[in-house]
Amino acid sequence: MAVNTDKNSYTIIFAIAMVLVVGSLLAFTASSLRPNIDENKRMEKQQNILYAMGVNGNEGAGDITFVGTDVVADEFSKYIKKQLVIENGDVKEDEEAYLIDIKKEQTRAKNGGTRRLPLFVGEKDGETFYIAPIRGKGLWDAIWGYVALDKDMVVKGTFFDHAGETPGLGANIKQRYFMDDFYGERLLTEAGAFKGITVAKGNADPKNEIKDDYEVDALAGATITGDGVSAMIKNDLKLYLPYFKTLK
Amino acid sequence: MGLLSKKDAKLITDPLADNNPITIQVLGICSALAITAELKASLVMGIAVLFVLGIGNVVISLMRNIIPSKIRIIVQLIVVAALVIIVDQVLKAFAYELSKTLSVFVGLIITNCIIMGRFEAFALGNGPWKSFLDGIGNALGYAVILIIVGFFRELLGSGTLFGVPVLGDPIEKTGVYSIGYENNGFMLMPPMALIVVGLIIWVQRSRNKALIEDH
Numbered sequence: 001m002a003v004n005t006d007k008n009s010y011t012i013i014f015a016i017a018m019v020l021v022v023g024s025l026l027a028f029t030a031s032s033l034r035p036n037i038d039e040n041k042r043m044e045k046q047q048n049i050l051y052a053m054g055v056n057g058n059e060g061a062g063d064i065t066f067v068g069t070d071v072v073a074d075e076f077s078k079y080i081k082k083q084l085v086i087e088n089g090d091v092k093e094d095e096e097a098y099l100i101d102i103k104k105e106q107t108r109a110k111n112g113g114t115r116r117l118p119l120f121v122g123e124k125d126g127e128t129f130y131i132a133p134i135r136g137k138g139l140w141d142a143i144w145g146y147v148a149l150d151k152d153m154v155v156k157g158t159f160f161d162h163a164g165e166t167p168g169l170g171a172n173i174k175q176r177y178f179m180d181d182f183y184g185e186r187l188l189t190e191a192g193a194f195k196g197i198t199v200a201k202g203n204a205d206p207k208n209e210i211k212d213d214y215e216v217d218a219l220a221g222a223t224i225t226g227d228g229v230s231a232m233i234k235n236d237l238k239l240y241l242p243y244f245k246t247l248k
Numbered sequence: 249m250g251l252l253s254k255k256d257a258k259l260i261t262d263p264l265a266d267n268n269p270i271t272i273q274v275l276g277i278c279s280a281l282a283i284t285a286e287l288k289a290s291l292v293m294g295i296a297v298l299f300v301l302g303i304g305n306v307v308i309s310l311m312r313n314i315i316p317s318k319i320r321i322i323v324q325l326i327v328v329a330a331l332v333i334i335v336d337q338v339l340k341a342f343a344y345e346l347s348k349t350l351s352v353f354v355g356l357i358i359t360n361c362i363i364m365g366r367f368e369a370f371a372l373g374n375g376p377w378k379s380f381l382d383g384i385g386n387a388l389g390y391a392v393i394l395i396i397v398g399f400f401r402e403l404l405g406s407g408t409l410f411g412v413p414v415l416g417d418p419i420e421k422t423g424v425y426s427i428g429y430e431n432n433g434f435m436l437m438p439p440m441a442l443i444v445v446g447l448i449i450w451v452q453r454s455r456n457k458a459l460i461e462d463h
Contacts, residue, residue, distance in 0.1 A: 011316040018323060022330045029337050036341035044344065062411065164352045168285025168402070168436055171352070220433040221285075 043069050045098050046076040052146035052159040053122040053129040055079050062176050082121040086243050088114050102135040102144065102236075117239055122148070129156055132240055136232025139224040140164045143173065147237060151247045153187040155197070160229065170225030181208045181216040187237060194241050196234035199226035252381070259381040263389035265456075269362045270393040271449045272459065276362040280394055281441040283356065287410050290398030293353050294391025298384065299335070301363050304328055305383030308371035315372070324367040329358050362390055397444045405435030 047066035057065035083097035097118040109115035122129040135144040141163035148157040158179045165171040200215040218226045269275045283289045339347035371379040407415040416423015453459045
């Protein structure tokens with residue numbers, strides 16, 4: 001081509017054209033795929049909530065299988081009996097509570113506003129589960145999860161996920177052996193005060209058979225992610241304590 | 249001779265061994281350290297880079313005569329970033345589970361110096377077909393090292409391969425654990441990736457003396 005690519009004017013025109021082309025390409029991709037992506041995210045939330053209360057397709061010991069995307073909406077309305085929003089102690093029902101963005105609520109609370117706390121009441125085999133969403137910081141990025149509790153705030157199931165923890169290290173919070181360790185752990189002391197659960201290193205109980213030590217075994221090489229999990233359990237679930245007291 | 253001429257085939261086979269991007273050119277080390285604690289992550293990263301480098305090399309090669317040399321690095325960066333983001337968006341819409349596995353790698357792919365290195369060193373001066381082969385070759389060379397490192401780190405660090413326990417159960421003390429073997433948690437730390445890469449370089453250079461530089 002006979003164009004002089006070293007000229008300043010050519011460089012500027014090329015840069016502008018490139019930005020326009022790439023920018024519109026990305027904008028077009030993003031907006032045309034948005035409905036699909038939103039739908040996937042919505043189904044993922046329902047799958048996560050159901051997973052925490054034990055409604056899932058797990059077969060083997062290491063499986064993490066959600067209910068299929070084709071049935072998730074039906075299963076969600078079948079098992080989740082009530083979706084509550086707790087705001088300043090007022091409890092309201094809200095069919096779309098599962099869509100509440102915990103990140104936005106946390107920011108609002110930090111700026112002095114009141115935080116809406118979603119809570120999902122599920123029923124399976126005659127047992128009642130109270131499932132609360134939690135969110136916090138890992139090493140690189142956000143971590144979040146859902147914790148299913150019974151009315152005494154004993155853990156009946158968890159689901160954790162992360163945006164960008166290191167594969168093989170912090171990303172293992174999403175493994176069955178880590179999530180399952182929380183089952184049966186207590187959040188409250190005998191006296192009913194909130195204590196939380198610590199992801200502890202050098203735990204004397206690696207098989208996690210002692211269920212009233214308020215500790216689960218940490219992941220090797222993932223101290224900061226583990227601390228993040230402890231912190232989000234303590235900070236976020238504590239907010240639900242007043243509601244659980246009304247259940248007694 | 250088959251599909252490829254000898255010269256073209258060399259573009260693919262060279263980076264696999266004697267001109268390997270990681271062990272010889274020492275590029276892409278950062279991502280090799282970050283994600284090789286697991287074999288699965290290594291494999292996914294290898295495939296992702298294969299895809300981006302193959303297509304990116306072709307795109308840059310097609311544009312090679314019209315890219316202003318003053319801003320060519322920025323143009324290369326934009327091509328990689330746009331490619332990775334589009335792929336990520338498409339996966340999010342149609343293969344949501346896969347996109348969640350990949351999300352960690354998006355940033356790592358954009359900053360992978362192998363990609364920029366091949367754009368700069370090869371695609372800017374060669375035609376699209378050659379550039380495509382060069383991209384595939386280098387990505388494979390990268391993936392091979394990643395998989396070797398991932399294999400040893402996951403096996404010795406966690407006693408698993410692709411997440412499946414192969415050495416027995418460390419808590420129940422079955423398999424090799426019954427005779428006192430322990431997982432080496434240090435293998436999961438990034439420095440051990442560097443040491444494993446170093447060992448590979450050592451083995452490779454002792455087998456092929458031509459690779460040793462004179463001093």
